[in-house]
Structures are given as structure tokens and as C-alpha cells.
Amino acid sequence: MEAVPASRSSARDIVYNSLRHDILHMILKPGTKMSEQEVSEHFQVSRTPVREVFVRLFQDGLVEIYPQRGTYVSLISLAQVDEGRFAREVLEKAIVREVCGRLTKDDIVQLESNLAQQEVCRDNQSYQQMLSLDDRFHATLFHICGRDRTWQMISQLNVDFLRLRGLRLSRHYDWDRIIEQHWAILDAIKQDKPDLAEAIMEEHLRMVIVEKNLLLAEFPDYFTEV
Numbered sequence: 001m002e003a004v005p006a007s008r009s010s011a012r013d014i015v016y017n018s019l020r021h022d023i024l025h026m027i028l029k030p031g032t033k034m035s036e037q038e039v040s041e042h043f044q045v046s047r048t049p050v051r052e053v054f055v056r057l058f059q060d061g062l063v064e065i066y067p068q069r070g071t072y073v074s075l076i077s078l079a080q081v082d083e084g085r086f087a088r089e090v091l092e093k094a095i096v097r098e099v100c101g102r103l104t105k106d107d108i109v110q111l112e113s114n115l116a117q118q119e120v121c122r123d124n125q126s127y128q129q130m131l132s133l134d135d136r137f138h139a140t141l142f143h144i145c146g147r148d149r150t151w152q153m154i155s156q157l158n159v160d161f162l163r164l165r166g167l168r169l170s171r172h173y174d175w176d177r178i179i180e181q182h183w184a185i186l187d188a189i190k191q192d193k194p195d196l197a198e199a200i201m202e203e204h205l206r207m208v209i210v211e212k213n214l215l216l217a218e219f220p221d222y223f224t225e226v
Contacts, residue, residue: 077223
């Protein structure tokens with residue numbers, strides 16, 4: 001494999017991470033055309049690393065590349081949203097059972113701090129930060145069980161699930177139920193009640209089924225398999 005100069009590698013990673021963040025957080029909307037020239041000028045890099053980033057984003061399923069037409073942010077696949085939700089439901093129900101009885105004082109402080117920050121985001125209507133904190137709350141449960149690689153695996157399956165959640169949070173600021181469910185999951189774990197924690201987690205992750213239908217009606221052009 002050809003060695004990549006450090007400066008080129010760094011530039012490519014910066015562009016990739018920035019564009020990936022903006023796509024996942026719905027700053028770049030589904031169907032948006034992406035220009036190599038504009039991205040190159042914005043990040044002050046050559047078009048070569050930008051072209052490599054577009055290929056990487058295509059491999060992630062986040063953009064579509066059409067010869068002679070250009071590169072576009074992928075539409076959200078309803079099939080992949082459901083597959084991502086299914087994978088998370090199966091694994092996260094198992095995780096909350098496994099984490100019961102394992103929380104340390106530091107774990108509790110970290111999770112409670114996360115939820116307190118979610119409440120601040122709700123009050124400030126900061127949906128990007130809320131989405132990141134929501135993701136981190138769930139990731140922390142996996143980390144406590146020593147299953148970081150499992151979380152990374154399902155995160156790869158969940159790009160469309162995450163984009164749908166970002167769209168929902170950016171449009172509807174009634175986040176009380178989400179935060180209440182997070183607190184309820186944590187309380188059930190602290191009380192070593194795995195059946196209750198599992199039931200709340202299932203309800204929590206199935207909220208996306210209702211949200212999907214609401215968002216479909218509001219943004220039909222953002223989705224495939226409509």
C-alpha cells in the first residue's frame with residue numbers, strides 16, 4: 001500500500017470527519033449536491049483528498065456518486081433505519097441486563113452528568129449537542145460492560161437511524177419523553193432491575209417507529225422506499 005504523506009492524511013481526515021458529522025447531524029440534508037471544488041475551497045485543500053473523502057463517504061453509505069452528475073448526500077433508507085433499530089434493540093436490551101449490578105460510583109456520576117447536560121440542551125434547544133449526548137449515554141452502557149467494539153459495530157449499521165433521530169430533534173423540541181426514559185433506564189439499572197430496564201429500553205428504541213411515520217409525512221423527499 002502506498003504511504004500517504006502526513007499532511008495529506010491529516011487534511012483528508014479533517015475533511016472526512018467534518019463532512020461525516022454534518023451529514024449525520026442533518027446539517028447537510030439528504031439529496032444535497034456536494035461540489036469537490038466548493039469543499040476544496042472551504043477546507044483549503046486540493047481536490048485529491050476531497051475526492052478520496054467522497055469515496056470513503058460512499059463506502060459508509062452517506063453519499064451517492066453519479067458519473068457525469070456529481071456527488072449527493074444519500075437519502076435516508078427506511079429499510080436501513082429499521083435494520084439499525086432492530087440491531088440496537090436486540091443488543092441494548094442485552095446490555096442493560098448485563099450492566100445491572102456493575103455500576104461504579106464513577107459510572108453513575110458520568111451517566112447522571114450526561115443526563116443533566118441533556119436537560120440543558122432541551123432548555124436551550126441545542127439539537128446537535130443533544131444528539132451527541134444521547135449517543136454517548138448509550139455508548140457508555142456498552143463501555144461499562146467492556147463492549148466498545150460491539151457499540152462500534154452497531155454504530156456502522158445505524159447511520160440512517162442516527163440521521164432520522166437528528167432530523168426529529170432538529171424539528172421537534174419536545175424532548176421530555178426521551179430524557180425521562182433515559183433517567184428511567186438508569187434508575188432501573190441502579191436498582192438492579194434488569195427486566196424493568198429492558199422493557200424501558202425497548203419502548204425507548206421503538207419511539208423511532210412513530211417518529212419515522214411523522215417525518216415521512218413532513219419530509220418525503222428525504223427518504224427512499226417511500
